[in-house]
Amino acid sequence: MDHAVASWVRLLRGHAALRRLVSTQLQANHGLTVSEYEALLLLEEADGHRLRGVDLVAGLALTPSGVTRLLDRLRKLGLVERATCEGDARVAYAVLLDAGHARVRQAACGHVAAIRAVFAERYTDIELGQLAELLGRLPGASGSVCPAESTASIAGAAPPVPCSD
Amino acid sequence: MDHAVASWVRLLRGHAALRRLVSTQLQANHGLTVSEYEALLLLEEADGHRLRGVDLVAGLALTPSGVTRLLDRLRKLGLVERATCEGDARVAYAVLLDAGHARVRQAACGHVAAIRAVFAERYTDIELGQLAELLGRLPGASGSVCPAESTASIAGAAPPVPCSD
DNA sequence: AGGGTATACTTGACTGGTCAACAATATAGC
C-alpha cells in the first residue's frame, strides 16, 4: 500500500471535484472564478488594499502571465485598478476599488458557507484541524512559494531510476 | 481560524504546486500530461486494456468532452486506439496499444518516485496514512472506474516495472 | 411497434492558464 501515491491521486480527484463545485457556485452567484475571488480576497486583506503583481503570483498559485491576465479581467470588471509604485518603476500595483470591495464581501459569505458545508459533512472539527495542518505542509500550501527549491528536489528525484530517459 | 477554509485554501495551493512539479517531470521525461498519464494507467489496469469513455470520465476527473480530446491526443501519439463495442453501438472503447503500454511503464517509474520524494520529505508513514484517509473523503476523491476498489488499485498499483526506489 | 427519455460520445466556440521571449527597471560588483 502506497499512501503517498494514494494521497496524490485523491488530492487530484478531490481538488477537481471541490473546485468545480465551488467554482460553479461562485460563478453563478457572483460572476467570479476561484482565482479572481482569491485575488480580490488577498487585495482586501492587503495593506492599503493594494498588492504588487509578484505578491499575487506568490499568493495565488499562478505564473506571472497568469496574474497579468487575471488583473486584466478584474480591471475590465471595474473591480481593480492599476497604480504605479514611486519607489520602483517596475511594479504595477493592483488596487482594490470600492466595487471590488463590495463584490468580494458579497461573495465571501456564500463561498465560505459552501466550503464549510462540504467539509462539515465529512469531517469532525478535530479531523479538520489535522487535515489543515497536513495540507499546510505541501509545497506552496502555506506562505510563499519557493519553486526553485521544489523543482530541484523533483529534478533530483526524477532520474534515480534507469528509466531509459 | 477556520479550518474548513484553511483546508480549502491549502488544498488549492498544494494541488497547484504539486501538480506543476509532477507535470513538469512527466512532460519533460515522457511527453505526457498528468491526465494522459493517468488515463494510460487506468487503461493498463483495465480488463482487456480497454475502457469506455464514460469510465474514463469517472476515473479521471474530467468532462466527457475533455475525455474525447484527451483520447484524440493519445491516439495521435499512437498510444491508444478506438474500438467499437458490439453490444452497444454508442460506446467507443479506448484500447491501449503496445506503445502505450511501454510508455506508461516507463513513466510510472519516475512518476511514483517523484511523488514519493515530495511526500516522504514532509510526512511520516502514519501521517501519510491519515492524509490519504482524510483526502479520500472528499467528494469525488474515491470516484472509481468499474469496480468499487479501483482507487486502491491505482494507488496501490505496484510500479509496472521493477523500480529501484 | 412507437414515442419519450436516458446514455455515450463529438463538435465548435470559448476560457483560463502556460511557456518563451521580451522590455524595462533595479541592484551589485568592478
Next chain:
DNA sequence: GCTATATTGTTGACCAGTCAAGTATACCCT
C-alpha cells in the same frame, strides 16, 4: 560610473479543458 545580472511585468502563440448543442444509440412504457 558602468557593465552584468536579477527582478517585475507584458505579449503572442498555444494548450488542455469547459460548456452548450448536437448526433446517435439504447432502454422503457403503454
